[in-house]
Amino acid sequence: xxxxxxxxxxxxxxxxxxxxxxxxxxxxxxxxxxxxxxxxxxxxxxxxxxxxxxxxxxxxxxxxxxxxxxxxxxxxxxxxxxxxxxxxxxxxxxxxxxxxxxxxxxxxxxxxxxxxxxxxxxxxxxxxxxxxxxxxxxxxxxxxxxxxxxxxxxxxxxxxxxxxxxxxxxxxxxxxxxxxxxxxxxxxxxxxxxxxxxxxxxxxxxxxxxxxxxxxxxxxx
Amino acid sequence: xxxxxxxxxxxxxxxxxxxxxxxxxxxxxxxxxxxxxxxxxxxxxxxxxxxxxxxxxxxxxxxxxxxxxxxxxxxxxxxxxxxxxxxxxxxxxxxxxxxxxxxxxxxxxxxxxxxxxxxxxxxxxxxxxxxxxxxxxxxxxxxxxxxxxxxxxxxxxxxxxxxxxxxxxxxxxxxxxxxxxxxxxxxxxxxxxxxxxxxxxxxxxxxxxxxxxxxxxxxxx
Numbered sequence: 502x503x504x505x506x507x508x509x510x511x512x513x514x515x516x517x518x519x520x521x522x523x524x525x526x527x528x529x530x531x532x533x534x535x536x537x538x539x540x541x542x543x544x545x546x547x548x549x550x551x552x553x554x555x556x557x558x559x560x561x562x563x564x565x566x567x568x569x570x571x572x573x574x575x576x577x578x579x580x581x582x583x584x585x586x587x588x589x590x591x592x593x594x595x596x597x598x599x600x601x602x603x604x605x606x607x608x609x610x611x612x613x614x615x616x617x618x619x620x621x622x623x624x625x626x627x628x629x630x631x632x633x634x635x636x637x638x639x640x641x642x643x644x645x646x647x648x649x650x651x652x653x654x655x656x657x658x659x660x661x662x663x664x665x666x667x668x669x670x671x672x673x674x675x676x677x678x679x680x681x682x683x684x685x686x687x688x689x690x691x692x693x694x695x696x697x698x699x700x701x702x703x704x705x706x707x708x709x710x711x712x713x714x715x716x717x718x719x720x721x722x
Numbered sequence: 723x724x725x726x727x728x729x730x731x732x733x734x735x736x737x738x739x740x741x742x743x744x745x746x747x748x749x750x751x752x753x754x755x756x757x758x759x760x761x762x763x764x765x766x767x768x769x770x771x772x773x774x775x776x777x778x779x780x781x782x783x784x785x786x787x788x789x790x791x792x793x794x795x796x797x798x799x800x801x802x803x804x805x806x807x808x809x810x811x812x813x814x815x816x817x818x819x820x821x822x823x824x825x826x827x828x829x830x831x832x833x834x835x836x837x838x839x840x841x842x843x844x845x846x847x848x849x850x851x852x853x854x855x856x857x858x859x860x861x862x863x864x865x866x867x868x869x870x871x872x873x874x875x876x877x878x879x880x881x882x883x884x885x886x887x888x889x890x891x892x893x894x895x896x897x898x899x900x901x902x903x904x905x906x907x908x909x910x911x912x913x914x915x916x917x918x919x920x921x922x923x924x925x926x927x928x929x930x931x932x933x934x935x936x937x938x939x940x941x942x943x
Contacts, residue, residue: 565803568789582786589810670900679891681899682906689907 506571510580513563517584517591518640520556521701524591524598525633527553528694531598532626534605535687536619538612546602553595560588579711583704590697590704594633597690597697604683613683615676618668622684625661625691628654632698639705651702658695662688727792731801734784738805738812739861741777742922745812745819746854748774749915752819753847755826756908757840759833767823774816781809800932804925811918811925815854818911818918825904834904836897839889843905846882846912849875853919860926872923879916883909 527546534543564585567573573581604613614622632654635647665688668674669681706712748767755764785806788794794802825834835843853875856868886909889895890902 565789565806568786569793569795569799569802572790572793574790578790581790585786585806666903669903674899678895678899678902682887682890682902685903685906686910689910 506567509563509567510573510577513560513567513584514580516556516560517587518637520553520560520588520591521633521637521640523549523553523556524594525630525637527595527598528633529630531601531605532630534602535613536623536626538605538609540606540609543602543606543609546598547606550595550599553592557588557592557595561585564588576708579708583708587701587704590700594694594697597694600690601687604687608683613680613687615680615684617674617676618665618684621661621664621668622687622691625658625688625695628658628661629691629694629698632658632695632702636698636701636705639702643705643709648702648706651699655695655699658692662692727788730784730788731794731798734781734788734805735801737777737781738808739858741774741781741809741812742854742858742861744770744774744777745815746851746858748816748819749854750851752822752826753851755823756834757844757847759826759830761827761830764823764827764830767819768827771816771820774813778809778813778816782806785809797929800929804929808922808925811921815915815918818915821911822908825908829904834901834908836901836905838895838897839886839905842882842885842889843908843912846879846886846909846916849879849882850912850915850919853879853916853923857919857922857926860923864926864930869923869927872920876916876920879913883913 527549530542530546533539534546564581568578568581568585607613632651635651635654665684669684674681748770751763751767754760755767785802789799789802789806792798828834853872856872856875886905890905895902
Protein backbone atom coordinates (compact mmCIF):
# COMPACT_ATOMS: atom_id res chain seq x y z
CA UNK A 502 0.00 0.00 0.00
CA UNK A 503 2.67 2.43 1.05
CA UNK A 504 4.79 1.42 -1.96
CA UNK A 505 1.91 2.38 -4.22
CA UNK A 506 1.53 5.65 -2.33
CA UNK A 507 5.24 6.37 -2.53
CA UNK A 508 5.10 5.64 -6.26
CA UNK A 509 2.15 8.02 -6.76
CA UNK A 510 3.92 10.76 -4.84
CA UNK A 511 7.02 10.36 -7.01
CA UNK A 512 4.87 10.55 -10.12
CA UNK A 513 3.26 13.76 -8.87
CA UNK A 514 6.65 15.36 -8.28
CA UNK A 515 7.88 14.27 -11.72
CA UNK A 516 4.75 15.63 -13.36
CA UNK A 517 5.03 19.00 -11.61
CA UNK A 518 8.55 19.20 -13.04
CA UNK A 519 7.24 18.41 -16.50
CA UNK A 520 4.44 20.98 -16.16
CA UNK A 521 7.04 23.57 -15.16
CA UNK A 522 9.05 22.76 -18.31
CA UNK A 523 5.91 23.15 -20.43
CA UNK A 524 5.16 26.51 -18.82
CA UNK A 525 8.72 27.69 -19.36
CA UNK A 526 8.37 26.82 -23.05
CA UNK A 527 5.09 28.72 -23.20
CA UNK A 528 6.70 31.81 -21.64
CA UNK A 529 9.68 31.62 -24.02
CA UNK A 530 7.39 31.24 -27.05
CA UNK A 531 5.18 34.12 -25.90
CA UNK A 532 8.24 36.35 -25.64
CA UNK A 533 9.37 35.28 -29.13
CA UNK A 534 5.88 35.96 -30.47
CA UNK A 535 5.98 39.41 -28.92
CA UNK A 536 9.52 40.55 -29.69
CA UNK A 537 9.84 38.96 -33.15
CA UNK A 538 6.22 39.40 -34.30
CA UNK A 539 6.18 35.62 -34.71
CA UNK A 540 2.66 34.47 -35.50
CA UNK A 541 3.44 30.75 -35.36
CA UNK A 542 4.92 31.11 -31.91
CA UNK A 543 1.84 33.04 -30.77
CA UNK A 544 -0.52 30.38 -32.12
CA UNK A 545 1.52 27.62 -30.44
CA UNK A 546 1.15 29.28 -27.05
CA UNK A 547 -2.57 29.96 -27.49
CA UNK A 548 -3.45 26.48 -28.71
CA UNK A 549 -1.13 24.79 -26.19
CA UNK A 550 -2.86 26.25 -23.15
CA UNK A 551 -5.64 23.67 -23.08
CA UNK A 552 -2.97 21.03 -22.44
CA UNK A 553 -1.61 23.06 -19.51
CA UNK A 554 -5.09 23.45 -18.05
CA UNK A 555 -5.67 19.70 -18.13
CA UNK A 556 -2.26 19.07 -16.51
CA UNK A 557 -3.37 21.44 -13.74
CA UNK A 558 -6.77 19.80 -13.24
CA UNK A 559 -5.17 16.37 -13.17
CA UNK A 560 -2.29 17.22 -10.80
CA UNK A 561 -4.59 19.19 -8.50
CA UNK A 562 -7.00 16.25 -8.19
CA UNK A 563 -4.15 13.75 -7.62
CA UNK A 564 -2.55 15.87 -4.88
CA UNK A 565 -5.81 16.43 -3.03
CA UNK A 566 -6.66 12.72 -3.32
CA UNK A 567 -3.28 11.71 -1.90
CA UNK A 568 -3.75 14.23 0.90
CA UNK A 569 -7.17 12.85 1.74
CA UNK A 570 -6.38 9.14 1.42
CA UNK A 571 -2.85 8.72 2.71
CA UNK A 572 -2.66 11.05 5.74
CA UNK A 573 0.85 12.17 4.86
CA UNK A 574 3.02 13.76 7.51
CA UNK A 575 6.17 15.83 7.74
CA UNK A 576 8.11 16.19 4.47
CA UNK A 577 5.51 14.44 2.33
CA UNK A 578 2.74 16.66 3.70
CA UNK A 579 4.81 19.75 2.90
CA UNK A 580 5.51 18.41 -0.57
CA UNK A 581 1.83 17.82 -1.30
CA UNK A 582 0.48 21.09 0.10
CA UNK A 583 3.21 23.08 -1.64
CA UNK A 584 2.58 21.20 -4.89
CA UNK A 585 -1.14 22.02 -4.83
CA UNK A 586 -0.23 25.70 -4.66
CA UNK A 587 2.56 25.41 -7.23
CA UNK A 588 0.26 23.92 -9.83
CA UNK A 589 -2.11 26.86 -9.47
CA UNK A 590 0.81 29.25 -10.01
CA UNK A 591 1.94 27.29 -13.08
CA UNK A 592 -1.55 27.30 -14.57
CA UNK A 593 -1.81 31.07 -14.12
CA UNK A 594 1.60 31.54 -15.77
CA UNK A 595 0.33 29.60 -18.76
CA UNK A 596 -2.74 31.84 -18.96
CA UNK A 597 -0.60 34.96 -18.74
CA UNK A 598 1.63 33.68 -21.55
CA UNK A 599 -1.53 33.30 -23.64
CA UNK A 600 -2.48 36.92 -22.94
CA UNK A 601 0.98 38.03 -24.12
CA UNK A 602 0.70 35.88 -27.25
CA UNK A 603 -2.78 37.22 -28.05
CA UNK A 604 -1.56 40.80 -28.05
CA UNK A 605 1.33 39.80 -30.32
CA UNK A 606 -1.13 38.05 -32.65
CA UNK A 607 -3.52 41.01 -32.70
CA UNK A 608 -0.81 43.38 -33.93
CA UNK A 609 0.79 40.98 -36.45
CA UNK A 610 2.53 41.60 -38.84
CA UNK A 611 3.61 44.67 -36.89
CA UNK A 612 5.31 44.26 -33.55
CA UNK A 613 3.24 45.19 -30.50
CA UNK A 614 6.40 46.71 -28.99
CA UNK A 615 7.43 50.15 -30.30
CA UNK A 616 11.14 50.95 -30.46
CA UNK A 617 11.00 53.52 -27.65
CA UNK A 618 10.00 50.90 -25.11
CA UNK A 619 11.64 47.85 -26.67
CA UNK A 620 14.73 47.64 -24.42
CA UNK A 621 12.46 47.72 -21.37
CA UNK A 622 10.13 44.99 -22.63
CA UNK A 623 13.05 42.86 -23.88
CA UNK A 624 14.63 42.99 -20.43
CA UNK A 625 11.31 42.20 -18.69
CA UNK A 626 10.78 39.22 -21.02
CA UNK A 627 14.30 38.01 -20.24
CA UNK A 628 13.73 38.36 -16.49
CA UNK A 629 10.45 36.45 -16.73
CA UNK A 630 12.22 33.64 -18.61
CA UNK A 631 15.18 33.60 -16.22
CA UNK A 632 13.01 33.54 -13.11
CA UNK A 633 10.95 30.66 -14.51
CA UNK A 634 14.23 28.87 -15.31
CA UNK A 635 15.40 29.42 -11.73
CA UNK A 636 12.15 27.99 -10.38
CA UNK A 637 12.60 24.95 -12.64
CA UNK A 638 16.20 24.41 -11.47
CA UNK A 639 15.09 24.75 -7.87
CA UNK A 640 12.43 22.09 -8.41
CA UNK A 641 14.83 19.78 -10.25
CA UNK A 642 17.55 20.03 -7.62
CA UNK A 643 15.25 20.07 -4.60
CA UNK A 644 17.89 22.10 -2.86
CA UNK A 645 17.94 25.54 -1.32
CA UNK A 646 18.74 27.82 -4.18
CA UNK A 647 19.80 31.43 -4.35
CA UNK A 648 16.57 33.01 -3.26
CA UNK A 649 18.29 36.37 -3.02
CA UNK A 650 19.07 36.37 -6.75
CA UNK A 651 15.44 35.60 -7.50
CA UNK A 652 14.39 38.50 -5.26
CA UNK A 653 16.78 40.87 -7.05
CA UNK A 654 15.36 39.85 -10.39
CA UNK A 655 11.91 40.54 -9.05
CA UNK A 656 12.87 44.00 -7.84
CA UNK A 657 14.29 44.74 -11.26
CA UNK A 658 10.98 43.60 -12.81
CA UNK A 659 9.11 46.06 -10.55
CA UNK A 660 11.48 48.86 -11.59
CA UNK A 661 10.97 48.07 -15.29
CA UNK A 662 7.20 48.14 -14.77
CA UNK A 663 7.42 51.61 -13.20
CA UNK A 664 9.65 52.75 -16.07
CA UNK A 665 7.08 51.54 -18.62
CA UNK A 666 4.51 53.92 -17.17
CA UNK A 667 7.01 56.79 -17.32
CA UNK A 668 7.62 56.04 -20.99
CA UNK A 669 4.03 55.57 -22.16
CA UNK A 670 2.63 58.48 -20.13
CA UNK A 671 5.35 60.93 -21.18
CA UNK A 672 4.29 63.99 -23.17
CA UNK A 673 6.51 62.87 -26.04
CA UNK A 674 5.05 59.36 -26.37
CA UNK A 675 4.56 59.26 -30.16
CA UNK A 676 2.85 55.91 -30.68
CA UNK A 677 -0.71 56.65 -29.69
CA UNK A 678 -3.24 55.24 -27.30
CA UNK A 679 -3.44 51.66 -28.60
CA UNK A 680 0.28 51.03 -28.27
CA UNK A 681 0.29 52.54 -24.77
CA UNK A 682 -2.61 50.32 -23.72
CA UNK A 683 -0.81 47.29 -25.19
CA UNK A 684 2.34 48.06 -23.19
CA UNK A 685 0.36 48.67 -19.97
CA UNK A 686 -1.29 45.27 -20.29
CA UNK A 687 1.84 43.44 -21.51
CA UNK A 688 3.87 44.88 -18.67
CA UNK A 689 1.27 43.65 -16.18
CA UNK A 690 1.19 40.15 -17.68
CA UNK A 691 5.00 39.82 -17.69
CA UNK A 692 5.24 41.18 -14.14
CA UNK A 693 2.63 38.66 -12.99
CA UNK A 694 4.55 35.81 -14.66
CA UNK A 695 7.59 36.86 -12.61
CA UNK A 696 5.45 37.09 -9.44
CA UNK A 697 4.20 33.52 -9.86
CA UNK A 698 7.69 32.20 -10.60
CA UNK A 699 8.98 33.77 -7.37
CA UNK A 700 6.08 32.15 -5.47
CA UNK A 701 7.09 28.77 -6.91
CA UNK A 702 10.61 29.41 -5.63
CA UNK A 703 9.23 30.07 -2.16
CA UNK A 704 7.23 26.82 -2.29
CA UNK A 705 10.44 24.92 -3.08
CA UNK A 706 12.17 26.51 -0.10
CA UNK A 707 9.20 25.48 2.01
CA UNK A 708 9.40 21.88 0.80
CA UNK A 709 13.09 21.74 1.61
CA UNK A 710 13.18 23.66 4.89
CA UNK A 711 9.66 23.68 6.23
CA UNK A 712 9.72 27.47 6.28
CA UNK A 713 8.41 30.11 3.90
CA UNK A 714 10.89 32.91 3.21
CA UNK A 715 10.02 36.13 5.01
CA UNK A 716 10.71 39.67 4.04
CA UNK A 717 9.26 42.11 1.61
CA UNK A 718 10.57 40.38 -1.49
CA UNK A 719 8.45 37.35 -0.68
CA UNK A 720 5.16 38.60 0.65
CA UNK A 721 3.44 38.63 -2.72
CA UNK A 722 -0.28 38.24 -2.27
CA UNK B 723 -12.44 12.76 17.70
CA UNK B 724 -14.98 12.89 14.93
CA UNK B 725 -17.01 15.48 16.88
CA UNK B 726 -13.95 17.69 17.01
CA UNK B 727 -13.41 17.13 13.28
CA UNK B 728 -17.04 17.90 12.50
CA UNK B 729 -16.74 21.07 14.57
CA UNK B 730 -13.58 22.16 12.74
CA UNK B 731 -15.21 21.55 9.38
CA UNK B 732 -18.22 23.67 10.39
CA UNK B 733 -15.88 26.43 11.51
CA UNK B 734 -14.07 26.32 8.16
CA UNK B 735 -17.35 26.67 6.27
CA UNK B 736 -18.46 29.55 8.50
CA UNK B 737 -15.13 31.29 8.05
CA UNK B 738 -15.23 30.96 4.25
CA UNK B 739 -18.64 32.65 4.38
CA UNK B 740 -17.19 35.44 6.50
CA UNK B 741 -14.21 35.85 4.17
CA UNK B 742 -16.64 36.11 1.24
CA UNK B 743 -18.53 38.90 3.06
CA UNK B 744 -15.24 40.73 3.67
CA UNK B 745 -14.32 40.41 -0.01
CA UNK B 746 -17.73 41.66 -1.09
CA UNK B 747 -17.25 44.72 1.12
CA UNK B 748 -13.80 45.28 -0.41
CA UNK B 749 -15.23 45.12 -3.93
CA UNK B 750 -18.08 47.51 -3.01
CA UNK B 751 -15.65 49.97 -1.42
CA UNK B 752 -13.28 49.78 -4.38
CA UNK B 753 -16.15 50.63 -6.72
CA UNK B 754 -17.17 53.55 -4.49
CA UNK B 755 -13.55 54.76 -4.43
CA UNK B 756 -13.45 54.60 -8.21
CA UNK B 757 -16.83 56.04 -9.17
CA UNK B 758 -17.09 58.67 -6.43
CA UNK B 759 -13.38 59.58 -6.20
CA UNK B 760 -13.64 58.57 -2.54
CA UNK B 761 -10.18 58.58 -0.98
CA UNK B 762 -11.26 57.15 2.37
CA UNK B 763 -12.92 54.20 0.65
CA UNK B 764 -9.76 53.60 -1.40
CA UNK B 765 -7.56 53.67 1.71
CA UNK B 766 -9.91 51.28 3.53
CA UNK B 767 -9.61 48.71 0.73
CA UNK B 768 -5.83 49.05 0.49
CA UNK B 769 -5.17 48.81 4.21
CA UNK B 770 -7.76 46.06 4.70
CA UNK B 771 -6.11 43.64 2.29
CA UNK B 772 -3.56 42.37 4.81
CA UNK B 773 -6.48 41.03 6.85
CA UNK B 774 -7.85 39.19 3.80
CA UNK B 775 -4.42 37.69 3.10
CA UNK B 776 -4.15 36.33 6.64
CA UNK B 777 -7.69 34.90 6.41
CA UNK B 778 -6.56 33.11 3.25
CA UNK B 779 -3.35 31.75 4.76
CA UNK B 780 -5.23 30.55 7.82
CA UNK B 781 -8.16 28.91 5.99
CA UNK B 782 -5.85 27.31 3.42
CA UNK B 783 -3.72 25.75 6.15
CA UNK B 784 -6.77 24.52 8.11
CA UNK B 785 -8.36 22.92 5.03
CA UNK B 786 -5.19 21.13 4.00
CA UNK B 787 -4.63 19.95 7.57
CA UNK B 788 -8.16 18.56 7.79
CA UNK B 789 -7.64 16.85 4.43
CA UNK B 790 -4.40 15.29 5.60
CA UNK B 791 -5.49 14.28 9.07
CA UNK B 792 -9.12 13.22 8.79
CA UNK B 793 -9.26 11.29 5.49
CA UNK B 794 -12.63 12.81 4.58
CA UNK B 795 -14.80 11.15 1.98
CA UNK B 796 -17.77 11.99 -0.20
CA UNK B 797 -19.48 15.30 0.62
CA UNK B 798 -16.91 16.41 3.19
CA UNK B 799 -14.05 15.73 0.77
CA UNK B 800 -15.81 17.79 -1.90
CA UNK B 801 -16.41 20.58 0.61
CA UNK B 802 -12.76 20.70 1.63
CA UNK B 803 -11.23 20.51 -1.85
CA UNK B 804 -13.67 23.09 -3.20
CA UNK B 805 -13.02 25.34 -0.18
CA UNK B 806 -9.25 25.27 -0.77
CA UNK B 807 -9.86 26.57 -4.27
CA UNK B 808 -12.51 29.07 -3.20
CA UNK B 809 -10.19 30.73 -0.71
CA UNK B 810 -7.60 31.28 -3.45
CA UNK B 811 -10.29 32.92 -5.62
CA UNK B 812 -11.39 35.11 -2.71
CA UNK B 813 -7.83 36.20 -1.96
CA UNK B 814 -7.30 37.16 -5.60
CA UNK B 815 -10.54 39.16 -5.61
CA UNK B 816 -9.27 41.10 -2.62
CA UNK B 817 -6.01 41.84 -4.45
CA UNK B 818 -7.89 42.98 -7.54
CA UNK B 819 -10.05 45.30 -5.42
CA UNK B 820 -6.81 46.81 -4.11
CA UNK B 821 -5.61 47.42 -7.67
CA UNK B 822 -8.88 49.23 -8.46
CA UNK B 823 -8.59 51.29 -5.27
CA UNK B 824 -4.98 52.24 -6.01
CA UNK B 825 -5.88 53.66 -9.41
CA UNK B 826 -8.72 55.64 -7.78
CA UNK B 827 -6.28 56.94 -5.16
CA UNK B 828 -3.65 57.87 -7.76
CA UNK B 829 -6.08 60.12 -9.65
CA UNK B 830 -7.71 61.70 -6.56
CA UNK B 831 -9.26 64.29 -6.34
CA UNK B 832 -10.19 63.72 -9.96
CA UNK B 833 -12.09 60.62 -10.94
CA UNK B 834 -10.15 57.97 -12.82
CA UNK B 835 -13.26 57.40 -14.98
CA UNK B 836 -13.91 59.98 -17.73
CA UNK B 837 -17.53 60.71 -18.62
CA UNK B 838 -17.35 59.06 -22.04
CA UNK B 839 -16.72 55.66 -20.51
CA UNK B 840 -18.51 56.11 -17.19
CA UNK B 841 -21.75 54.23 -18.02
CA UNK B 842 -19.66 51.26 -19.10
CA UNK B 843 -17.49 51.20 -15.97
CA UNK B 844 -20.49 51.83 -13.69
CA UNK B 845 -22.26 48.82 -15.19
CA UNK B 846 -19.14 46.64 -14.93
CA UNK B 847 -18.70 47.65 -11.27
CA UNK B 848 -22.36 46.77 -10.63
CA UNK B 849 -21.98 43.39 -12.33
CA UNK B 850 -18.87 42.63 -10.29
CA UNK B 851 -20.74 43.47 -7.07
CA UNK B 852 -23.83 41.52 -8.10
CA UNK B 853 -21.86 38.42 -9.09
CA UNK B 854 -19.98 38.47 -5.78
CA UNK B 855 -23.34 38.83 -4.01
CA UNK B 856 -24.68 35.82 -5.93
CA UNK B 857 -21.64 33.77 -4.93
CA UNK B 858 -22.20 34.77 -1.30
CA UNK B 859 -25.90 33.80 -1.44
CA UNK B 860 -24.98 30.49 -3.05
CA UNK B 861 -22.51 29.80 -0.22
CA UNK B 862 -25.00 30.85 2.46
CA UNK B 863 -27.84 28.74 1.11
CA UNK B 864 -25.72 25.76 0.05
CA UNK B 865 -28.25 25.13 -2.62
CA UNK B 866 -28.11 24.97 -6.39
CA UNK B 867 -28.57 28.53 -7.48
CA UNK B 868 -29.33 30.12 -10.81
CA UNK B 869 -26.06 29.43 -12.54
CA UNK B 870 -27.49 30.60 -15.81
CA UNK B 871 -28.05 34.11 -14.44
CA UNK B 872 -24.46 34.20 -13.26
CA UNK B 873 -23.30 33.12 -16.72
CA UNK B 874 -25.38 35.85 -18.39
CA UNK B 875 -23.85 38.46 -16.09
CA UNK B 876 -20.43 37.17 -17.04
CA UNK B 877 -21.17 37.39 -20.75
CA UNK B 878 -22.30 40.96 -20.22
CA UNK B 879 -19.01 41.69 -18.42
CA UNK B 880 -17.09 40.34 -21.42
CA UNK B 881 -19.14 42.54 -23.77
CA UNK B 882 -18.50 45.62 -21.63
CA UNK B 883 -14.78 44.84 -21.67
CA UNK B 884 -14.79 44.70 -25.48
CA UNK B 885 -16.72 47.96 -25.59
CA UNK B 886 -14.14 49.64 -23.35
CA UNK B 887 -11.46 48.97 -25.96
CA UNK B 888 -13.71 50.37 -28.71
CA UNK B 889 -14.15 53.57 -26.67
CA UNK B 890 -10.56 54.16 -25.60
CA UNK B 891 -9.04 53.23 -28.98
CA UNK B 892 -11.48 55.33 -30.99
CA UNK B 893 -10.04 58.20 -33.03
CA UNK B 894 -12.18 60.64 -31.05
CA UNK B 895 -11.01 59.54 -27.58
CA UNK B 896 -10.31 62.96 -26.04
CA UNK B 897 -8.87 62.06 -22.66
CA UNK B 898 -5.31 61.11 -23.52
CA UNK B 899 -3.05 58.16 -22.96
CA UNK B 900 -3.10 58.01 -19.16
CA UNK B 901 -6.86 57.80 -18.91
CA UNK B 902 -6.93 55.12 -21.62
CA UNK B 903 -4.31 53.09 -19.79
CA UNK B 904 -6.26 53.47 -16.54
CA UNK B 905 -9.46 52.18 -18.17
CA UNK B 906 -7.61 49.27 -19.83
CA UNK B 907 -6.24 48.17 -16.47
CA UNK B 908 -9.43 48.89 -14.48
CA UNK B 909 -11.50 46.96 -17.00
CA UNK B 910 -9.17 43.99 -16.64
CA UNK B 911 -9.30 44.07 -12.84
CA UNK B 912 -13.11 44.28 -12.74
CA UNK B 913 -13.44 41.52 -15.35
CA UNK B 914 -11.13 39.29 -13.30
CA UNK B 915 -13.18 39.96 -10.15
CA UNK B 916 -16.23 38.73 -12.06
CA UNK B 917 -14.27 35.68 -13.33
CA UNK B 918 -13.31 34.65 -9.81
CA UNK B 919 -16.84 35.13 -8.50
CA UNK B 920 -18.19 32.84 -11.23
CA UNK B 921 -15.55 30.25 -10.29
CA UNK B 922 -16.75 30.41 -6.68
CA UNK B 923 -20.27 29.77 -7.94
CA UNK B 924 -19.06 26.69 -9.80
CA UNK B 925 -17.34 25.43 -6.63
CA UNK B 926 -20.64 25.72 -4.76
CA UNK B 927 -22.41 23.70 -7.45
CA UNK B 928 -19.63 21.12 -7.11
CA UNK B 929 -20.07 20.93 -3.34
CA UNK B 930 -23.82 20.43 -3.71
CA UNK B 931 -23.94 18.12 -6.73
CA UNK B 932 -20.49 16.59 -7.04
CA UNK B 933 -20.24 17.94 -10.59
CA UNK B 934 -18.59 21.00 -12.07
CA UNK B 935 -20.79 22.88 -14.53
CA UNK B 936 -19.78 22.32 -18.14
CA UNK B 937 -20.10 24.57 -21.12
CA UNK B 938 -18.32 27.59 -22.39
CA UNK B 939 -19.62 29.95 -19.76
CA UNK B 940 -17.80 28.00 -17.12
CA UNK B 941 -14.49 26.94 -18.57
CA UNK B 942 -12.59 29.90 -17.19
CA UNK B 943 -8.92 29.00 -16.83
